[in-house]
Amino acid sequence: MEILKHECGIAMVRLLKPLEYYKEKYGTYAYGLNKLYLLMEKQHNRGQEGAGIGVVKMHAYPGNEYVFRERALGKDAIQEIFETVKTKISAVGLSGHDPEWVDSYAPFIGEIYMGHLRYSTTGKSGLSYCHPFLRRNNWRSRNLLMCGNFNMTNVDSIFNGVVACGQHPRIYSDTVVLLEQLGDALDKENHRIYRQYRDSLSGQKLSVTIEDNLDMTRVLAPTAPQWDGGFVICGATGSGDMFVLRDRHGIRPAFYYRDDEVVVVASERPVIQTVFDVPRRAVSELTPGSAIIVSKAGQVSVTDVLGEAENQRCSFERIYFSRGSDADIYRERKQLGRNVVPAIMESIDNDLVHSVFSFIPNTAEVAFLGMVDQLDKELNIIKEREILAAQADGTLDPKRLSEIMERNLRVEKVAIKDIKLRTFIAEGEARNDLAAHVYDVTYGIVENGVDNLVVIDDSIVRGTTLKQSILKMLDRLHPRKIVVVSSSPQVRYPDYYGIDMSRMGEFIAFRAAVELLKDRGMENVLHETYEKCRQQEKLLDIEMRNCVKDIYAPFTQEEISRKIVEMLTADGSINAEVDIIYQTLEGQREAIPTCPGDWYFSGDYPTPGGVRLVNRAYVNFYEGNADKR
The missing domain is CATH 3.60.20.10 (Aminohydrolase, N-terminal nucleophile (Ntn) domain)
Structure with a gap:
């Protein structure tokens, strides 16, 4: 997105x-x-x-x-x-x-x-x-x-x-x-x-x-x-x-x-x-x-x-940037899609009957295919249980068997990109209104107030497009619940090796962690981390550590995801219940074992320069120097 x-x-x-x-x-x-x-x-x-x-x-x-x-x-x-x-x-x-x-x-x-x-x-x-x-x-x-x-x-x-x-x-x-x-x-x-x-x-x-x-x-x-x-x-x-x-x-x-x-x-x-x-x-x-x-x-x-x-091949290269026509990358992206299915099933209460599955944007299509593969397996397990249960209580007849076997996943194309947003002709709320109409939705595939709408993306980094466009667009279909799934983990740390993710305050996961610290009366962590980051500038390369990890340490991934939902829906414009699911770091590493470079997710930078710059980025954030890198 x-x-x-x-x-x-x-x-x-x-x-x-x-x-x-x-x-x-x-x-x-x-x-x-x-x-x-x-x-x-x-x-x-x-x-x-x-x-x-x-x-x-x-x-x-x-x-x-x-x-x-x-x-x-x-x-x-x-x-x-x-x-x-x-x-x-x-x-x-x-x-x-x-x-x-x-x-x-x-x-x-x-x-x-x-x-x-x-x-x-x-x-x-x-x-x-x-x-x-x-x-x-x-x-x-x-x-x-x-x-x-x-x-x-x-x-x-x-x-x-x-x-x-x-x-x-x-x-x-x-x-x-x-x-x-x-x-x-x-x-x-x-x-x-x-x-x-x-x-x-x-x-x-x-x-x-x-x-x-x-x-x-x-x-x-x-x-x-x-x-x-x-x-x-x-x-x-x-x-x-x-x-x-x-x-x-x-x-x-x-x-x-x-x-x-x-x-x-x-x-x-x-x-x-x-x-x-x-x-x-x-x-x-x-x-x-x-x-x-x-x-x-x-x-x-x-x-x-x-x-x-030490091997630190970029995992984001596999998740997002390289063409999916590479055989290994294709398999890896499908596995990323498979790995998020348990969390999806929990979010929709295992209700595949009243759930519609799709993807946005096109770069997420391969992960979507993997997700559907695994959901098909989950559906087959449910079918098997129902058949065995019907057989046990004597209600299994040809009609009942046919009803169970003919049930399929509801896989649809829910959104089509229709226009390119021209930001130079609009400002403020007018621009946000334009953003909400970048995609056309496919009407008539979601039962109003009943169905879950599950949409997978390859990454959710800043949350801006999600808030201004995607959630509002999906909400026009009137689902009971919107589940947005990221095939990659939460992006928590800047990249300094070639991806345009260098400002700390841009990341929705970071902003959510900061808000959680404030909610729980732990603002002291923000200042203590600032002081630690400043001290790091005086150390030798071998002595430095990523102090920004302390911002995330008190919280689980699920807590941060829930806070992200709260922040993105705070204006009350979304009628459906919203859930955001991120790939786990373990799931990402299992899917892409040959490219373990995941510093933007884990904070484990492969070179001293990365550690030095992430600490400096936090100092800039804390001091309000948003334009510095």
């Missing part, structure tokens, strides 16, 4: 054959560009604030461009970018030229293709913040094109380190700081090779020798260990080296495919499967802490740069 923003999606394609090969086999010199377009379109869900592409042309003659870049803003950025690129290619034409000309002069036709889809989690927007970023230099081997799916929790210290080295970054952002860090390391690697060969070579021969001997591991190894956060960082030099590095905990996802024609990297496995028509087993997950590196000569290696640490 609530759209969460996610940073970001990446796609890289490295061609390993001459361009003429792809023209002869696939009928176009733009084979790599076409594949990049498809990889980005298939991942458009990962970023709709902006997009960008970069292309490195390895055989351009001096005096001609060899690093191309195009960026755009908005949800149609991908289309805009590739229309612009198409226009530029059409202006010079490809069909009338021989392969050597295309190899040397055609714009946006090269050997390395980089794509990025952006969602901001920092509040900064505009074309200047769209990836890829480019560090220019007259030596090809010192040009660096970079993009990433990341959020760094220690930007201040990284920035100060860059400045201490004598650099003067133009923009304060984690992307620019990383670009300058890597650029400085790339300069040093160039100098290392220069010193090695300067006495025996000079001029163009020396430059080419430097290009041929760059070691990207030497660029990453002194730099990446300083980064605290979740990341997949992609880079390409102007001379043809490429790398993709993943954080050591595997917080952000990365998958790759390679054969004798191409190396491909993307944020999601099924995207590569679909675009390159390859089986699941052909696509590998990039090991946390490792980099896939392709040299100028086309040599491919997967190198351990940071060392693999």
Whole structure:
């Protein structure tokens, strides 16, 4: 129901054959560009604030461009970018030229293709913040094109380190700081090779020798260990080296495919499967802490740069962000739906006869299927008991048996999204009234004042859409009871690794816990937690703990859920009884055992930066600095 923003999606394609090969086999010199377009379109869900592409042309003659870049803003950025690129290619034409000309002069036709889809989690927007970023230099081997799916929790210290080295970054952002860090390391690697060969070579021969001997591991190894956060960082030099590095905990996802024609990297496995028509087993997950590196000569290696640490793969990636077409994610989301059924049955008093089941939004459909599967099993148990009971008391006859066996779950599509809310034309109550009509409801499927209406969502984070739109919309069907189910647990803590959930006071679960403390005369906990969080700022990384857990400690999940209901229905506008059910943390971990990163639910951050920032977020909340992160 609530759209969460996610940073970001990446796609890289490295061609390993001459361009003429792809023209002869696939009928176009733009084979790599076409594949990049498809990889980005298939991942458009990962970023709709902006997009960008970069292309490195390895055989351009001096005096001609060899690093191309195009960026755009908005949800149609991908289309805009590739229309612009198409226009530029059409202006010079490809069909009338021989392969050597295309190899040397055609714009946006090269050997390395980089794509990025952006969602901001920092509040900064505009074309200047769209990836890829480019560090220019007259030596090809010192040009660096970079993009990433990341959020760094220690930007201040990284920035100060860059400045201490004598650099003067133009923009304060984690992307620019990383670009300058890597650029400085790339300069040093160039100098290392220069010193090695300067006495025996000079001029163009020396430059080419430097290009041929760059070691990207030497660029990453002194730099990446300083980064605290979740990341997949992609880079390409102007001379043809490429790398993709993943954080050591595997917080952000990365998958790759390679054969004798191409190396491909993307944020999601099924995207590569679909675009390159390859089986699941052909696509590998990039090991946390490792980099896939392709040299100028086309040599491919997967190198351990940071060392693999404790598995903290993001569980929200599986619950919400990644496409459900991945086989494992599909199974996991169905299991999430199954796991909430016991709580649902308790909420509706096991009355499946007078209950209607549905889902909002479409991203919750797979969890809904799992929920229905398990509810079917519950219904079969009820049928079996009724048959045995009727048999025992002698009332079982063909008519009674038929009545029992023909009973099915009442599964319906209760809501259809009808309009896009245009907030710029309405304020206050007028805006809330518009929000209540974003969805059309299906009338006639709920018996007024009798039926329960059970609707599953994949997450309930802020509660804003639930209050302003969903509950009011469902209440128009006049059910006896509305049960809203979240297939994920209560989001209690901010995320600092790439999801747009960074302000403490935004979370409905947090606000409910605060209100419960006030209701029970425990306001002292709020102040004590504030003082503890301030003290944490003086400690070493290894000594810090998440003090915000103290806010939730006095209450059960059910108590917080009941308080959430009270807060969302306090204005008296909802006539039906309302219940909100969240997945348990244990249920989430059982459904997604391979991705245990659940700090937004549990508060167990995988890096010191996360712990430091969650305590700071509470300090900002307590002091009333709502806009600080």
